[in-house]
Amino acid sequence: MDFFDRFAIPHPSPVIYASMVAIALTLVAIVAGVTYTKKWGYLWREWLTTVDHKRIGMMYLISALLMLFRGGADAIMMRAQTALPENTLLDSQHYNEIFTTHGVVMIIFMAMAFIMALMNFVVPLQIGARDVAFPRLNALSFWLYFWGAMLFNISFVIGGSPDAGWTSYFPLAGNEFSQSVGTNYYMIAIQIAGLGTLITGINFIVTILKMRAPGMKLMKMPMFTWSALITNLIIVFAFPVLTVALAMGTIDRLFGGNFFTTTDGGMDMLWANLFWVWGHPEVYILILPAFGIYSEIIPTFARRNLYGYKSMVASIVLISVLSFVVWVHHFFTMGQGAMVNSIFSITTMAIAIPTGIKIFNWLFTLWKGKITITVPMLYSLGFIPIFTIGGVTGVMLGMSAADYQYHNTMFLVAHFHLVIIPGVVFAMLAGLTYWWPKMFGFMLNERIGKLSFWLISIGTCVAFFPMFISGLDGQARRMYTYSEATGFGIWNMISFVGAIMLAAGFVTIVYNIYYSTRYASRDISSDPWDARSLEWATHTPVPDYNFAITPQVNSSEAFWDSKKNGHKLFPGNYKEIHMPNNSGVPFIMSAIFFVLGFALVFSIWILAVIALLGIFACLAHRSFEQDHGYHIPVEEVKETEEKLGGARQ
Amino acid sequence: MKIKGTLLLLMFAVMAVLTGCEPLMVLNPKGPQAQTQADVILLSIGIMSFIVIAVFAILIYMLVKYRASKQSDDYEPPHIEGNHIVEGIIVGIPILIVIVLSIVSVRSNYLVEATPEGYEDQDPLVVYAQSSNWKWHFSYPEEGIETVNYLYIPTDRALEFKLYSDGPITSFWVPQLGGQKYAMSDMVTTLHLAADAPGEYMGRNANFSGEGFAENTFSVNAVTPDEFDEWVDEVQETAKPLTEDKYNELLEPGHLGQLTFSSTHLEFSPAPEGEHGGHHHGGSSDDSEEENMEMDHENMDETHDHSE
Numbered sequence: 001m002d003f004f005d006r007f008a009i010p011h012p013s014p015v016i017y018a019s020m021v022a023i024a025l026t027l028v029a030i031v032a033g034v035t036y037t038k039k040w041g042y043l044w045r046e047w048l049t050t051v052d053h054k055r056i057g058m059m060y061l062i063s064a065l066l067m068l069f070r071g072g073a074d075a076i077m078m079r080a081q082t083a084l085p086e087n088t089l090l091d092s093q094h095y096n097e098i099f100t101t102h103g104v105v106m107i108i109f110m111a112m113a114f115i116m117a118l119m120n121f122v123v124p125l126q127i128g129a130r131d132v133a134f135p136r137l138n139a140l141s142f143w144l145y146f147w148g149a150m151l152f153n154i155s156f157v158i159g160g161s162p163d164a165g166w167t168s169y170f171p172l173a174g175n176e177f178s179q180s181v182g183t184n185y186y187m188i189a190i191q192i193a194g195l196g197t198l199i200t201g202i203n204f205i206v207t208i209l210k211m212r213a214p215g216m217k218l219m220k221m222p223m224f225t226w227s228a229l230i231t232n233l234i235i236v237f238a239f240p241v242l243t244v245a246l247a248m249g250t251i252d253r254l255f256g257g258n259f260f261t262t263t264d265g266g267m268d269m270l271w272a273n274l275f276w277v278w279g280h281p282e283v284y285i286l287i288l289p290a291f292g293i294y295s296e297i298i299p300t301f302a303r304r305n306l307y308g309y310k311s312m313v314a315s316i317v318l319i320s321v322l323s324f325v326v327w328v329h330h331f332f333t334m335g336q337g338a339m340v341n342s343i344f345s346i347t348t349m350a351i352a353i354p355t356g357i358k359i360f361n362w363l364f365t366l367w368k369g370k371i372t373i374t375v376p377m378l379y380s381l382g383f384i385p386i387f388t389i390g391g392v393t394g395v396m397l398g399m400s401a402a403d404y405q406y407h408n409t410m411f412l413v414a415h416f417h418l419v420i421i422p423g424v425v426f427a428m429l430a431g432l433t434y435w436w437p438k439m440f441g442f443m444l445n446e447r448i449g450k451l452s453f454w455l456i457s458i459g460t461c462v463a464f465f466p467m468f469i470s471g472l473d474g475q476a477r478r479m480y481t482y483s484e485a486t487g488f489g490i491w492n493m494i495s496f497v498g499a500i501m502l503a504a505g506f507v508t509i510v511y512n513i514y515y516s517t518r519y520a521s522r523d524i525s526s527d528p529w530d531a532r533s534l535e536w537a538t539h540t541p542v543p544d545y546n547f548a549i550t551p552q553v554n555s556s557e558a559f560w561d562s563k564k565n566g567h568k569l570f571p572g573n574y575k576e577i578h579m580p581n582n583s584g585v586p587f588i589m590s591a592i593f594f595v596l597g598f599a600l601v602f603s604i605w606i607l608a609v610i611a612l613l614g615i616f617a618c619l620a621h622r623s624f625e626q627d628h629g630y631h632i633p634v635e636e637v638k639e640t641e642e643k644l645g646g647a648r649q
Numbered sequence: 650m651k652i653k654g655t656l657l658l659l660m661f662a663v664m665a666v667l668t669g670c671e672p673l674m675v676l677n678p679k680g681p682q683a684q685t686q687a688d689v690i691l692l693s694i695g696i697m698s699f700i701v702i703a704v705f706a707i708l709i710y711m712l713v714k715y716r717a718s719k720q721s722d723d724y725e726p727p728h729i730e731g732n733h734i735v736e737g738i739i740v741g742i743p744i745l746i747v748i749v750l751s752i753v754s755v756r757s758n759y760l761v762e763a764t765p766e767g768y769e770d771q772d773p774l775v776v777y778a779q780s781s782n783w784k785w786h787f788s789y790p791e792e793g794i795e796t797v798n799y800l801y802i803p804t805d806r807a808l809e810f811k812l813y814s815d816g817p818i819t820s821f822w823v824p825q826l827g828g829q830k831y832a833m834s835d836m837v838t839t840l841h842l843a844a845d846a847p848g849e850y851m852g853r854n855a856n857f858s859g860e861g862f863a864e865n866t867f868s869v870n871a872v873t874p875d876e877f878d879e880w881v882d883e884v885q886e887t888a889k890p891l892t893e894d895k896y897n898e899l900l901e902p903g904h905l906g907q908l909t910f911s912s913t914h915l916e917f918s919p920a921p922e923g924e925h926g927g928h929h930h931g932g933s934s935d936d937s938e939e940e941n942m943e944m945d946h947e948n949m950d951e952t953h954d955h956s957e
Contacts, residue, residue: 018869039714092860166858171834172817172859179804262834268818302715308731311740331822333830335812335838338762349750353743359704360739366711369726373716381712388704392697399750401757402689404828405675408820472690474674486944592679611650 010160015286051135055122064113074102082498085484095480096163103166104458109149114428115289125535128213128551132261133206135580141196143590148193155185162186170260170271184601187250201235215553222533225291238281245274276327284323290427301377308361315354332400348398375449379430382457383422390418411471448512455505457639463498466491532560539644577632589618674824681765682827710898765843773807781815782902788913797908802876810840820856837922844871
């Protein structure tokens, strides 16, 4: 292919040209807006260079919401295309690109960012820490994710989107069968974002192990912190596999390697294995924080402690171990024989046991409680039935002989959406609504929030239940169209209606944010839900240093104890507080990573070498930099505390 | 209870749709392997419905009984750590269910990975099924014939499909005869099927393989053994042999109708198994490739296109 041909979109359409114009206009509008309001300095000082875990959390949150709409637009187009038999809204190539980017964006750039947002904001507060262990690395994590996401998202207007599925199975994803640069974007953008994730994993393990408030033994950690710890352990074990697999895929595509090709000893099953050795634990990286969120919200609104704390901890540990020994269930049909399939079938079904324990523990947390139905609680309660249906169909898929019939069909699509949507999306929306007042100092509107919940939960059922039926009737996934004679039409039409309800639900969430930002009362307490854990013990808005005095902890619900049982949470006097300095290097270095990624995608070697040198320069700068942070004097702490409503007990 | 009744009704409605007047393909098996799989599916749906109903019932009970609106304002919920008996039950019952399902799963694994039960007495019909973008090539080595995008199979005889691919990973799937299996470029996988009843069944590639994936289908004609023999004879008489040039032409990406040949491509382009496999280590291998290239072909020109 000629050099300049690579930049052209292989399959242009009016929609893509319109998107190009829209992107250009948006960029111009942002630059003009920031310049007009003279906010460049503010943006740089307060956000782009920040190392504050709360602000990084908020930036993750904004990115995740943007990606939710990007991935959602893909989803609507897919459902619209398949709503009618022989539909010609999209051609095969566009459909293939759209389901590929839908999967990647939703998993890597939406769901991952959403859990990072909540972990970043909540975990240090929940353990009574001033920040994460390595604040600057935390900023680097975010900006690597952000620039990785940007690189991936320009693919559809420059050079073409990846089109080999979010699993990107070789040899289909190899040069032989995917000639456009699309899959290069996949390999490199995910690699860059993945580096950020790996760094986060290390950062949060250290934070949780080393920076807990005095008295907070491991078995006294709040459940969300427990889930964050286990999640990050899984990240550290699983993500290197993805790193290696993507590196091998990149070598195949850019440098003529033969790891996964059809000739010269390439092995196509190797990619599938490596991908799912990472990919299955990834599922639990997404869902364990969600379990943690529900374990915070359900006790709060049942006004009772979490039932079976120890078995909850044991079950997430067990899930994390099992998550590494089930990957073959993603390809029972690869021909590894009855013996191997039997082993992985049993390990897969075994995951149902700890998951079941968790479901029953949540149910028993409601027992003898005093349940108030708020928006976060609605999502948590809606999660239980829908996730149970998604979960039991997972057990069915785990029976490998039967899986030969479910595999690659809409049945599978129904299953994983019915676990991921209630499991991850509901949890993120619940967590967003729950922690929103702590983040922004006002509550989201409950009435609009309830409307969103009903639209989203009913939409989920309407969109995905019909797929069980069309899957059992022989509809393979990823088919851009089907004939009328197949009889799939009615089920896909119902799915489309459900997808529209889901979209409407997400639009109401954005409207809710707008409405509440404008009209909600700013006069709320720092503990509006009457909650139980430490993040509610500090002021709203949370001061830079989180807690003026390091809290003293005696149980997994120290804040509740301080409210009800007279536990003294903040003993002692104000001291000078040591804080980290802001730094622009993470932002700059990640931006150079973006340039490096772009250069690699298009094989512009000179630019790649220059970018690589830039990255090394950033690393060297950090090595020789003298930066010991700064100290907030006692007077300033006292002043801030008084301004925020007085000292905490 | 009203709610329980509604739930049960709902379950029956679902079952009715699943097995009702126009049965879903997977639940309308026409062969022993598909029958085994349909049995496992229905059994697991039954057991799973029990779990779903239990969870729904507990959830509804808790929500109805412990709503704040039903309690006095000064009610303060107690602190409850957990209970060994309750936790024993919520661990024990799932373990029992998983054990039962594991036994069913392992047993059915060995059933679908072997010659179908009741068909062991005769030799299976061996068919090589090779996918290429976006077609299926079926070679009958013993009968010496090859078809593209359609299969003729005898009923009441075990079928052994040898699957491989000329490119991306594909998955050979005839839902009414049994579940699918991957076809890959560097090895041959084996799928055991059989048909009990004559008929025309839908077959397709179920694994995404690029632009032409949606149309990557084939039809399966199951006929009585006598009719099958007649069909073989007829093909041998009327169809032309498959030449290497023609074969290479067929491999080009695209879609083709149904084609028939009176020889197979296995003679000059063997399947990647045994010494031709991608994964045998050590020993020299490149023996037959070149020899086969030199095999002379009398009919280099035209092949007979057999359409239904």
